[in-house]
Amino acid sequence: MKWCEPRLLVPGVGSFPELHLPIQPRSKPPGKLPTKRESPYLDQVIKSLWDFHHCFSNVREHLRDTAIYSACIDERARSKIKCIHDGEPPCRSCFKSKRPECILSGPFETGRRQSSGTKPRESAPPTSAKLNVHRDSSVEPASPKPSINDIAAGKLTKDVVLGLSPQVLLVAVTTFTQKFPELAFNHAPTFSSHVKEDVTVWIKIAATLALCHRFLPVTVKDHIPSEDELAACSRESLQSIQSVTPSISAVQSLLIMSMYEWGAGNGYGAWMHSGMATRMMQSLDVMKPDRGSEVIETEIHNRTFWACFVMDRFIFCGRSQPLALPLDTMTIQLPIGEEDFAFGGVSHAGRPMESTGPFTVDEYYTVLVKGFEIWSKVLGLIISGGRRTPGMSQPENCPWVTGSPWKKLLDSVEEWRSQHSDRLRFPASGVAVHVSLGHGEKFAYVNLLYYVCILFLNREYIPFLPIQLPEPVGPIDPPLLEASAPPGWWHSRAKDLYNAAECITLIHQQLDELNAPLLTPFAAFCSFCAGSMNGYVTSFPQMNLNRSPNSAAHEELNFLHLEKFTALWKMGRGWAQTLKRVQTLRFHVIRDRARFIGKTRSDFVALYESIHDYAGVSPPIRAETELSANGASTSQLFDGNQTNDSKENAQEMRHNPQPRSSVLGELMPELNPEIFLTGDEIWNQAWPMWGDQQFGTFDEAELQFNYDQDLPTL
Template sequence: MKVTKAGTEIHSRTPQACDRCRKSKVKCSGTRPNCRNCLKRRKGCTWPSTPAPGGYYAAVDYSEVESGPDGRVLKGVGPILDGPVLGDRNSACVLPEAHLLQRLLGIFLARHHDGELCSFLHKPSLDMSVLAVRSPFLVTSIMSLSALYIPEDEAQRDFGCEPVALSDKYARSARRCAQRLSDEPSLYNIQAYLVLAIRELITWTNLKAWMYAGTAIRMSQALHLGSELNQQHSPGQKEVRRRTFWACFVVDRLISYSCNHPFAIDQKSARVQLPSPENSFAFEEDYSGPSLDNILLHTNQLSQLGITPFYITMLQLWGNMATLHTSGGRRSSRHAPTDPEGEFYKNSKAIDNFASSLPPSLRWSAQNYKLHQVTGQAQAFVNLNLLLFHSRCIMHQEYLPQLDSQYSLATLEIDESTSYDAAGLSLDYSDFPIIDCCIDSVHAITDMATMLTQGTEQDQHLLQSPFAANAIMTAAAVHLWILYTQTCDKCPKDVAEANFAKLLDIIRSWQSRWRVACAWAETLEMLRNLYSFSYGTAATVDFDYWETGTDEVTQSPTLVEEPEDANAAHPGLSGGDGIVDPSKVAQRLHDKVKGIMLNPLYATDVKKHNLRVYCRTVWQHMWNMWSFEPLESFDSDLIVE
């Protein structure tokens, strides 16, 4: 109730009431997270997950309250309360000053919001201080991700710690929220789980990333975000729901592929239309656009639709090819790659048809890149083309013939079945159009990565994405194949070696902020060691690097040790948790290369153990070091007994 100068009372509009006041039918102050009535009575204050029709949120007036029930601190700029914290005033994660909070939001919007998360926040109405009251979980998740990118000197000056430590602090608060809210589906919670999942992926806590992404997907299904059933929402609310669903779709594919797990959302469950243009979303206009099923009818409407619908469609096509690769590849495909009935052939044709239907302005070139920078869609443009090129080599690489069968000894007992795929083709089978497509796509990925790396700081930021990392990993692996197996003029070894080193350096340049880049880099190093050992081209191999003193699979040394509490880092998968026994992998080098590349996020100890076993069995299959004369440089002392 407000009082005018004349002394007359004016009744102010009441915000949405909390659950307890609504039940008691008393007037609620509407202030969150605790209304005045609940604070006075020292009762728990809970709220409906969405505003009532015509309702709104009111922020807490912290000048009125020193502390809340249960010892919670409610003063200053305002804490982010992350669950019941009895008697512990230091457990709340306090918001930084307004300008620092805005700085963290700006980093989030520039780095991940428009790429992996489909711009699900309505920027014109976005206020982090208000959002902190509505969803502490989402704000702490955003801060935990954004903190990774703050410059070192700025982090020390403004926050008093290093960026990674700051990110870890906010992540601990976000994880507590994640545990408490896992059975409370809402748009904010879905968005928070997705943001936190991305943060856990790039900090190499991939088990948490997989679990958080899965929780977000289940919540989206509980709220039926994948369909257009809820017509009572405003145009803006509908679009937020659509974009949140598509963010689930994108993050599902990203994290599932990175962690070598099956996708949780298939195309049939994506019945909602693709995201609207940014202007329509900003002005909250009614919009009726294409879906995944009919996007090919709209490829001439780029200026009306924007890039995001084409980027998501390309992601779906890439995902089909990625699934074929991760679910067994040519070892499980009963059709030859040229068989029209086979999935590889169908997926390849679908990708070719989509690519040929794209307007010229969506095809990768330096000129088009500058054009989309001006329109603010550079991230989607880069992601679309990386996915296109990667889709043309991710499964194609399985049809790159290795040379190990040429050097196998007739005296060795070899399981002949391992020399053929499920379609009955020899692993030495060569289909030159497939090989050429793979090599051309790998060179395109390398050229893209090189151009962006040599560009401005913004260009480098656009390249630093998990999708780019997946494409770079495949490209680097194919460059190694060229280096160790090819002798033709089209594939000079010195160029392949330089390209591999270039891509490895790009991955390494991310290690200071992305712990997962350490996993990717060491995986490429291990692959190079496997090739070197298999083809006997190196005088020495660093077996000390591979050895961990035991074959017992324990945990990754990259995990940050925390106290034994609910927020402690999971120790990772152990040998009994479904990790494939490397000694059971087929004898062929084809399978060992794939075994390394499919699981880059395994703990370091696991990968070293696998590499030792691979090299031991590769030697048994390929070499008799005392009779094979051409490889004089190979050191027989490297054999693992």
């Protein structure tokens, strides 16, 4: 009987030759086992199979050495897809999916064998991400790589952060520079070199990614850890370096985390990080820079110092919280222009503090530094009592009198504004031009700062509920001013007030239309302030002599901006809820004017103070009773005995029974009007100013630093 001898070709691998194995065809009819005459052939088959087995063992050993034989157990269980890794977990799929456990089923060595004659060994058993098996003790273990478990547990390492691609870092730094112009210390052209030189710069990178995470495109977010993981890593790392030698990058990291904590609703964390940054910066003695240093390095130090100055005032509370960097004790020069900073050349030395301009957008950081100094004084006056401060009603302290506290601040604001070039002023210069040149956010920030100062100062003296007033006037509730204002003075103040609210709204609107929204804490606070005044003049148009026909539409835009902001930052919740309550109050005032005649600011203390809220505070409830301060019980507001005027107003409102803004209605639950106005604790949600709530006392039992919680549902 003749046998066919087709042969099976086994391709060679590496240095192993290909094999030609004889196989029996399927068509061979069944029969007896080969006879002795066929035994030579059997011997050949057995030998060939043994050779194949030996070859396969060598191939397996070769694959083990190149770390491509093993596979993630999870990947093999789910599908037949290729498992890509470097010989130790996590594999690429687990890393991208942030899967907490990655266990490989095969060997994990990445080194070559010492000699080709090494005896093949058995495969290593499965191991966890923390286990590293080595074939030979004489081979030096490879450096362990960051594990997906470290990321999942919030234990990011230096290697993870520094292992991010340069493209990701560039996007993060660019986003940070655009969205946070108040922290202008990054020198983008040399940033990558600083990453390699500074041993603590990786903490700054982690903090930057945490702060900018909400603004980064999805394609970038897919390649970096989550915001919470980055923030946790930054906090832990900063704690570990507080007692070591200070560095500029450590100071910058603290400032970035201060901004992050502020937006996240952790006021105490923001204050502490800012304070530590200031103390560390002072220890570097940058107020006496080394004249031999390069221009760029000197300016980075200089700008980092001014960033501490700005951040100190950015989170300023106004009362018990002292400023860490008083301006009158500083001798450092103002920042140089943006172009000089970028190119490393100095067309002129940094301007001294008394410089009067004119300043262009190239020198916006100098403008911001001087502006935030004025803003801290404005905020300090208002939240420390404003016109209710003892003695402020006396004739010599009336706001129109030269030398009075209010007039001094207004003069300071206008003098600062006079130092701005025409191209730096809105609306004389539009937002679109500056966005096209790449510095729209900087231009917007300067103008927002100016208009919010104007708004705060002029809002201080307007009546709270001007139901029966035909035109703009001064305060109608105690303490009353002891002198009369010059003719037309209150009309001018009203014009400035509502123009400021309109300009803030238009700046945000134009930025949104140009796809360059400014959704940062201070910008959102400005929108909150504008919304309160746009709503006010919508309900009481006579308080601006009917010069604000678009106020209702602008109020809607303010709500839209706060809605977007609240989706990104926790601190916006308090502002949104305050506007909702103010809007609901106005709704009932218009519907039933007679019931609110004679009501003043003292009847709504907590609500009035919440309009000045600089931090989006969501504080605890206080046990006070409002709406009964002037003898009117809360139950009388809904006793059904309405006057003819109130009935007519109610009929007018019947076709629009809800507050005007549908946006805020979607943003927050609808309020029950009777509960809203009659509950003893509702109007007294403790929404005091940042100074009152956060730093009014350092009594441990009363101190409330965090403001990221929602208010009780009404």
